[in-house]
Amino acid sequence: MLVATLLWRGSDAAATDSTTAPPADVPPGAPAGGVSEVWSADGDRIPETVVQDGRVLVGSRHGVRALDPLTGREAWHYTRANARVCGLVVTDGVAVAVFATDDRCDEAVALDAGTGVRTWTRSLSLAGDAVLDSTTAIVLASNPTGLVTFDPTGNNIRWRHAPPEGCRLLAADAGSTGVAVLQRCAGKNLQVRLLDGFAGSVHWSHDLPAAGAADVRLLGADEAVTVLVGEEVHTLAGPDGAALARVPVPAGTADVEQVTVGGVSLVRVDGTVSALDASTGVLLWEAPATGLPAARGSVGDADSAAAIVLPDDAGFSSRDPATGAQLDRFDAPAPPPGGTATAIGPVVVLRLDDRVLGYR
Numbered sequence: 001m002l003v004a005t006l007l008w009r010g011s012d013a014a015a016t017d018s019t020t021a022p023p024a025d026v027p028p029g030a031p032a033g034g035v036s037e038v039w040s041a042d043g044d045r046i047p048e049t050v051v052q053d054g055r056v057l058v059g060s061r062h063g064v065r066a067l068d069p070l071t072g073r074e075a076w077h078y079t080r081a082n083a084r085v086c087g088l089v090v091t092d093g094v095a096v097a098v099f100a101t102d103d104r105c106d107e108a109v110a111l112d113a114g115t116g117v118r119t120w121t122r123s124l125s126l127a128g129d130a131v132l133d134s135t136t137a138i139v140l141a142s143n144p145t146g147l148v149t150f151d152p153t154g155n156n157i158r159w160r161h162a163p164p165e166g167c168r169l170l171a172a173d174a175g176s177t178g179v180a181v182l183q184r185c186a187g188k189n190l191q192v193r194l195l196d197g198f199a200g201s202v203h204w205s206h207d208l209p210a211a212g213a214a215d216v217r218l219l220g221a222d223e224a225v226t227v228l229v230g231e232e233v234h235t236l237a238g239p240d241g242a243a244l245a246r247v248p249v250p251a252g253t254a255d256v257e258q259v260t261v262g263g264v265s266l267v268r269v270d271g272t273v274s275a276l277d278a279s280t281g282v283l284l285w286e287a288p289a290t291g292l293p294a295a296r297g298s299v300g301d302a303d304s305a306a307a308i309v310l311p312d313d314a315g316f317s318s319r320d321p322a323t324g325a326q327l328d329r330f331d332a333p334a335p336p337p338g339g340t341a342t343a344i345g346p347v348v349v350l351r352l353d354d355r356v357l358g359y360r
Helices: none
Strands: 016-018 037-042 055-059 063-067 074-080 084-091 094-100 105-112 118-126 131-135 138-143 146-150 157-161 167-175 178-185 191-195 202-207 216-220 224-229 232-237 243-248 256-261 264-269 272-277 283-288 308-312 315-319 326-331 340-344 347-351 355-359
Touching: 037 055, 055 084, 055 355, 063 084, 063 094, 084 131, 084 138, 094 118, 094 131, 138 167, 138 178, 146 167, 146 178, 167 216, 178 216, 191 224, 216 256, 224 256, 224 264, 232 264, 243 264, 243 272, 283 308, 308 340, 315 340
Parallel strands: 131 167
Antiparallel strands: 016 074, 037 355, 055 063, 063 074, 084 094, 094 105, 105 118, 131 138, 138 146, 146 157, 167 178, 178 191, 191 202, 216 224, 224 232, 232 243, 256 264, 264 272, 272 283, 308 315, 315 326, 340 347, 347 355
């Protein structure tokens, strides 16, 4: 089982290099009608959420740094020369980085996302292949033999979970509906289970249609649980796991992703996003897209606080998540595909797997 024991242990001060900064001050407003790339930051540990408290968070092999979204300049950093970063998540105003000093991921640090001030440091013992994920009030670490959750602001362990005998965990995802796990048990089809995010108890289990493990992928656990199964995306109801909707996926398509914003599940297959009501599975609208909005992305001003920012071949569109109505456009030379976009003040931040771009 993936073991996690949080015990106090100071980090190696001689190998630690850190700076702090005053809280961010991002100008109000929204991006202009035409934007262009003004900065780029590479990283090999990019968290799913990069915009937090007026900063853009980027991870590297040895630490984390926060950037000014307007200029891309570094605001603060925290690095460990004698350790590598196993994973980095951002939630609840903190960046939580887990470091490995040997073959296990054995130290965690939480840093205020806006200022870089350390809020806690703990020792722990996670397997070297542990994968980190997060949602509000929960950090999740998982590997094929089990998972553990802990509090990002209080650092105490919430609960641990091991799969039933003869089963292995293929994936886990933390979301507003709980912690969804995808598991394979000997002689059985793949199964999705939803665990309570704070207690770890099993809410429900759902058997998936026969498919090879390579053809099944857990996409999300916010409000509904979303799974790619072969040539379909399945949406399962958060309360009971009932099947709500299926979105067809053309044979051979690998470019499939999902995010939930404001009660709407956005499923992108190649160049089209389908918006589904997350509680009923009803198709609300469709639009062209090369990426998705960030889970909590908005254009950042009072008139469009609920809007999403959707990347496409000609830049970015600001849309009402419930209707798909275009509220504004931020034209730009074709952004790289597959990213998630957030508007913060006059800047559109595009997160990719290996870098973050700023458009203004």
